[in-house]
Amino acid sequence: MTMAWPAPSAADSPMTASCAAALAALLEERTGQRIAENRSWRIDAALRPLLAARSLDRVTQLAALVRTGGDPLLADQVVDLLLNQETSFFRDVGVIEATAELARAAEAANGAPARIWCAACATGQEPLSLAMLFAEDGAPLPSILATDVSAAAIGRARRGAYNQFEIQRGLPIRRMLRWFTSPDEQQWVASPKLMETISFRRHNLVADPAPVGGFDLILCRNVLFYLVPALREQVLDRLAGALAPGGLLLLGAGETVIGLSDRLRPSPRARGFYEAVPA
Structure with a gap:
């Protein structure tokens, strides 16, 4: 260009x-x-x-x-x-809770911890929200890969530090006090137990190959909306290829694969999620 x-x-x-x-x-x-x-x-x-x-x-x-x-x-x-880096803790809380339930179901079916990819994670509130749910149910913690195209956003996500405004967006006080500490009046820092569950990496959905795959769940919310149709098709194909057998993809509420990908279809197992079309 x-x-x-x-x-x-x-x-x-x-x-x-x-x-x-x-x-x-x-x-x-x-x-x-x-x-x-x-x-x-x-x-x-x-x-x-x-x-x-x-x-x-x-x-x-x-x-x-x-x-x-x-x-x-x-x-x-x-x-x-x-970049539009709009995010918050437990954004669309029902969707986050459903994702955690599906991850546990995948673990039960596979006999191994679920693999989750939070694509376009911005400053990390989405993967941390999932990590909190997993830590609170007492079961083994799954593996979460969190990626974003922005080096600055991933740098902040790796630190797990949030200001007063960010920590209050979507995070109940009981969870804030349980999973975050405040070393000063300026920031709240996520518990090491949460942070060790998540691997943060810079990744460009448009230009980079998908991470080496087999993901039981992929979250890629509110990204396709900003891409031209040709790039949406390209990204969806990469996401489909990164799913494990039986894996599920979650898009934003206003996003769909219909008319954009013949490799994905709405899942009959989970409303609002998509699965790979059998070869």
Whole structure:
């Protein structure tokens, strides 16, 4: 993808249309995620912290710095900020609880701990929510792989540290006090027992091969929505190939495989989940 980077100009508004298009193209090139033209305002809002950190006044100045390539980390920082990293603990709690039940059923059927892949895990609240449920039922803990395209998000997830706002989103007080400690007034840190259950790794759903497979459950929620149809098909094929026999895929509430993949179908065993079509 060739991006027409705008040159900064004193006459420019804080963000010109060409600048917004170039930055949106950078995001799509790196991650496959697309920002709709009617949501280009999000670019300006998302990049304001980076402008302040770089002592810049205009997004066009930031775009010009990315274009020159003098700072290899700058493009990564821009992409990280433009990604939609919306997440919370126990988001759609009924779905999280159903996932944990299905994992235990897979363990009973296979005679081995379930393998779970939380794709696009952002800062880690989803896999930690599952880990809490597993730890609380007293049974052996399954293996959870948690991945995200953002190096910054995975770095935060590995630390398992959350601010006061993040810890209160979806997490009941009793669980917060049981599974997190607060070394200071600024953050809450997840218990080592939870963290040792999860392996965090950077992974690009669009560009990278799926992790070596055999997953009993794959969660890939609210990602396909941001991809163009051709990339949705590609990602779904990779997810299907990563499922173990009898494995299940969970997508976001507004996402589907219908019309996008002939390798997956709605599962009659679990409402809202998908399974591989037998060869």
